[in-house]
Amino acid sequence: MSTQDTGKAIDAQLSRRRFIKGCSMAAAALGLSETMVPKLVEAAASPQRPPVIWLHFQECTGCTESLLRASHPDIGRLILDIISLDYHETIMAAAGHQAEEAMQASIEKNKGKFICVVEGAIPTKDGGIYCQIGGRTAMDILADVGPKAAAIIAIGTCASYGGIQAARPNPTGAVGVRDLIKDTPIINIPGCPPNPVCFLGTVLHYLTFKRLPRTDQLGRPLFAYGRKNHDQCERRPHFDEGRFVEQFGDEAHKQGYCLYKVGCKGPQTYANCPVARFNDVGVWPVGVGHGCIGCTEPDFWDTMTPFYERLPGVTIPGGGQGIVTGADSIGKKILGVTAAAVGIHAAVGIGKKVIKGNTSERAEDK
Amino acid sequence: MAQRIVVDPITRIEGHLRIDAEVENGVISKAWSSGQMWRGIEVILQGRDPRDAWHFVQRICGVCTTVHALASVRTVENALGLEIPMNAQYIRNLVMSLHALHDHIVHFYILSALDWVDVVSALQADIGKTVQLSETLSNWPGNSANRFRKVQSKVQSIVDSGQLGPFANGYWGHPAMILPPEANLMAVSHYLEALDYQRKADQAIAIISGKNPHVQNMSVGGVTAAINPDNETTLNIERLYWVKQLAEEVRGFIQQVYLPDVIAIGALYKDWLQYGKGVTNYLAVPDMVLDTKGTKFDLPGGTIMGGDLGTVKGITSFNDSYFRDNVVECIARSWYDGDWTRHPYEEDTVPKYTEFQDDGKYSWMKAPRFQGQPMQVGPLAQVLVGYAQGHELTTKYVNDTLSRVSSLAGAQVGPEALHSPPGRHLARAIRASMLADLSIKHW
Ligand code: SF4
Ligand code: SF4
Numbered sequence: 119m120s121t122q123d124t125g126k127a128i129d130a131q132l133s134r135r136r137f138i139k140g141c142s143m144a145a146a147a148l149g150l151s152e153t154m155v156p157k158l159v160e161a162a163a164s165p166q167r168p169p170v171i172w173l174h175f176q177e178c179t180g181c182t183e184s185l186l187r188a189s190h191p192d193i194g195r196l197i198l199d200i201i202s203l204d205y206h207e208t209i210m211a212a213a214g215h216q217a218e219e220a221m222q223a224s225i226e227k228n229k230g231k232f233i234c235v236v237e238g239a240i241p242t243k244d245g246g247i248y249c250q251i252g253g254r255t256a257m258d259i260l261a262d263v264g265p266k267a268a269a270i271i272a273i274g275t276c277a278s279y280g281g282i283q284a285a286r287p288n289p290t291g292a293v294g295v296r297d298l299i300k301d302t303p304i305i306n307i308p309g310c311p312p313n314p315v316c317f318l319g320t321v322l323h324y325l326t327f328k329r330l331p332r333t334d335q336l337g338r339p340l341f342a343y344g345r346k347n348h349d350q351c352e353r354r355p356h357f358d359e360g361r362f363v364e365q366f367g368d369e370a371h372k373q374g375y376c377l378y379k380v381g382c383k384g385p386q387t388y389a390n391c392p393v394a395r396f397n398d399v400g401v402w403p404v405g406v407g408h409g410c411i412g413c414t415e416p417d418f419w420d421t422m423t424p425f426y427e428r429l430p431g432v433t434i435p436g437g438g439q440g441i442v443t444g445a446d447s448i449g450k451k452i453l454g455v456t457a458a459a460v461g462i463h464a465a466v467g468i469g470k471k472v473i474k475g476n477t478s479e480r481a482e483d484k
Numbered sequence: 485m486a487q488r489i490v491v492d493p494i495t496r497i498e499g500h501l502r503i504d505a506e507v508e509n510g511v512i513s514k515a516w517s518s519g520q521m522w523r524g525i526e527v528i529l530q531g532r533d534p535r536d537a538w539h540f541v542q543r544i545c546g547v548c549t550t551v552h553a554l555a556s557v558r559t560v561e562n563a564l565g566l567e568i569p570m571n572a573q574y575i576r577n578l579v580m581s582l583h584a585l586h587d588h589i590v591h592f593y594i595l596s597a598l599d600w601v602d603v604v605s606a607l608q609a610d611i612g613k614t615v616q617l618s619e620t621l622s623n624w625p626g627n628s629a630n631r632f633r634k635v636q637s638k639v640q641s642i643v644d645s646g647q648l649g650p651f652a653n654g655y656w657g658h659p660a661m662i663l664p665p666e667a668n669l670m671a672v673s674h675y676l677e678a679l680d681y682q683r684k685a686d687q688a689i690a691i692i693s694g695k696n697p698h699v700q701n702m703s704v705g706g707v708t709a710a711i712n713p714d715n716e717t718t719l720n721i722e723r724l725y726w727v728k729q730l731a732e733e734v735r736g737f738i739q740q741v742y743l744p745d746v747i748a749i750g751a752l753y754k755d756w757l758q759y760g761k762g763v764t765n766y767l768a769v770p771d772m773v774l775d776t777k778g779t780k781f782d783l784p785g786g787t788i789m790g791g792d793l794g795t796v797k798g799i800t801s802f803n804d805s806y807f808r809d810n811v812v813e814c815i816a817r818s819w820y821d822g823d824w825t826r827h828p829y830e831e832d833t834v835p836k837y838t839e840f841q842d843d844g845k846y847s848w849m850k851a852p853r854f855q856g857q858p859m860q861v862g863p864l865a866q867v868l869v870g871y872a873q874g875h876e877l878t879t880k881y882v883n884d885t886l887s888r889v890s891s892l893a894g895a896q897v898g899p900e901a902l903h904s905p906p907g908r909h910l911a912r913a914i915r916a917s918m919l920a921d922l923s924i925k926h927w
Binding site: 198214223290401427475 | 490491492493494495496497498499500520521522523524525527528532533535536539540543544545546547549571574575578590594595598603638642645647649650651652653654655676679680682683686687689690691692693694695696697698700701703706708709710711712713715716717718719720721724725726727728774835837848925926927
């Protein structure tokens with residue numbers, strides 16, 4: 119063995135160890151037992167990487183962008199080691215007919231075997247002319263590619279249920295994949311965008327068991343959407359004890375109290391945000407002081423708005439202080455009020471001010 | 485006889501774009517740029533609570549997401565005449581600048597580099613020479629023989645597998661790809677490292693904003709991030725220092741890898757510094773706000789007309805009438821009902837599709853104009869309006885970058901070379917370097 123080969127072997131061993139660790143983490147995230155790890159490893163490292171065709175329709179690419187933020191697996195490992203991303207307009211080198219050719223070649227070779235990911239809604243009004251790619255409407259492309267896939271993963275609320283473009287008055291007749299495709303297995307990974315672990319967990323589950331994970335009635339995998347944010351929220355004790363933020367920037371806000379009265383939609387939102395957290399820095403929107411907007415729920419752009427009004431039909435628990443009066447009168451007060459503020463003559467920089475202890479003034483005090 | 489070339493889809497962008505060109509004797513004589521999708525967000529927003537608008541508007545684009553959110557809250561604040569507390573301005577400045585760091589890294593490495601870098605040619609690279617090349621450009625610790633060897637064998641295994649994935653059908657081996665194999669290998673190695681560093685920028689944003697893409701900490705009037713050094717759920721010292729550390733790590737990558745790479749591309753593709761000027765009217769808005777009213781900034785805005793830096797005119801506040809009064813949009817070529825040019829305050833958005841009409845309507849995009857002229861926007865515009873106004877930080881980075889391009893190219897390269905495709909990349913890397921410094925200043 120030449121020195122170079124030895125180096126490679128060691129390197130391969132090392133990266134394999136790291137890889138198995140990644141698979142163990144994925145198994146844990148999916149709620150699988152340790153005995154499943156070898157199966158996951160085998161699935162994720164099989165010599166022929168499973169082909170994936172990723173279609174973009176009416177969308178903002180935020181779902182794709184969320185994958186760039188993923189850590190386990192990270193995007194490099196995902197597309198170089200785990201799957202073969204044969205068509206993805208945001209990433210692929212080819213354009214125009216060369217891109218189309220790459221898609222056709224993969225579909226032909228992998229008919230019935232590839233995973234089709236859909237990002238974005240499909241406009242159906244006026245023959246679907248509101249979204250065209252390579253001269254074909256999104257409707258045509260989905261009708262052609264979808265049924266040839268082994269399974270379809272609808273990533274994001276757009277592909278799952280129509281999303282933002284389907285909000286009132288839905289000017290383009292936007293719908294989700296499940297409204298158009300009936301005979302291919304579909305799983306929905308809603309969120310705007312979803313946490314990448316929900317998507318990646320589904321992919322690894324599929325590669326491991328050769329079937330999609332169990333879902334709820336809205337087609338969402340239970341491992342990620344089985345419970346309400348409200349039931350997993352670290353601010354829940356404040357809700358139960360009646361300690362509420364009345365407006366952003368008040369003392370209760372600075373104590374990390376419950377955001378229900380400033381519009382949090384956690385009580386009606388099925389998602390894993392407080393458990394999985396985002397961007398590997400232990401955060402989620404409620405954690406940094408903004409209410410949940412309900413983005414994993416169908417039609418949330420209509421049913422969860424106005425975002426800063428309290429959700430109707432939620433019983434506020436009895437005891438505790440802070441809930442006696444004004445529970446119904448919040449809302450407009452939020453406008454123009456904000457987190458702690460300081461005078462304008464201090465040195466530039468937020469961190470520097472906190473260090474100087476110079477954050478307690480409010481905008482009104484100046 | 486002109487030959488018609490249609491490129492549809494244009495890839496490595498956000499959205500659905502089709503470009504048509506007519507080519508005569510090897511020269512493009514006519515071209516059309518056609519947006520192929522309409523979602524109707526302008527229509528959907530009507531009648532909604534203005535405090536909610538930024539959540540909707542942010543979903544226009546998941547790549548540049550944050551700036552749409554900021555533009556929206558600032559619009560409502562403008563209408564209400566609100567002043568924004570200084571702490572909230574700084575938090576917004578941090579989110580905006582850190583997002584730009586992520587964005588510019590992704591724009592170059594993930595969205596653009598494959599137009600300049602031949603991935604397959606990296607297989608021919610000599611490892612020792614790659615190390616030498618990288619050391620002439622910077623002292624980045626990631627540039628090691630071991631790393632380059634590992635990356636080369638990764639490329640080899642992808643090629644051997646026959647599953648090229650996103651690299652299938654690229655212009656590998658095309659004679660216009662002129663980088664030597666060593667430069668290609670170095671660039672592929674940096675492509676993979678870029679994936680890690682763009683993520684760090686996002687992590688810094690998420691600590692402040694709860695998640696990203698699509699931050700969730702803005703509000704009309706300020707931000708919803710609570711600051712309290714004595715609480716575990718708020719922005720406290722531990723969280724703030726985490727943001728700073730991540731920002732510093734990303735600044736290292738930008739200034740020691742991204743900027744030098746783009747300088748090398750500019751020098752090695754020096755013929756390209758003479759083509760592709762496009763529209764040389766420029767428009768950039770100011771940002772990195774330094775007061776509660778939005779009248780003082782660390783990143784200047786303004787306009788330049790006809791490529792003449794002497795024409796520079798500043799845009800100096802969020803209420804600037806020179807900017808506000810001169811913007812119009814035109815739908816003569818767009819699939820909307822009518823044929824008007826109007827100020828945004830007077831517009832409507834009534835879709836009316838026709839087929840692709842070469843001399844009529846052919847796109848879902850409206851055409852924005854400033855004083856009736858098309859304008860180039862983006863990092864080059866920002867850098868040029870700053871440079872033309874003698875902004876210190878911009879001038880420093882422009883002069884330094886151009887002198888490094890000149891010495892590598894062995895020819896004098898001046899600011900006029902920035903009106904070009906590699907020039908736009910240089911400007912983006914300059915803007916990223918500036919915003920890396922400014923994000924730490926505004927920390
Ligand atoms: S679900 Fe949200 S993030 Fe994903 S494409 Fe739709 S608008 Fe963008
Ligand atoms: S209302 Fe929101 S902040 Fe309050 S406990 Fe429920 S999820 Fe948490």
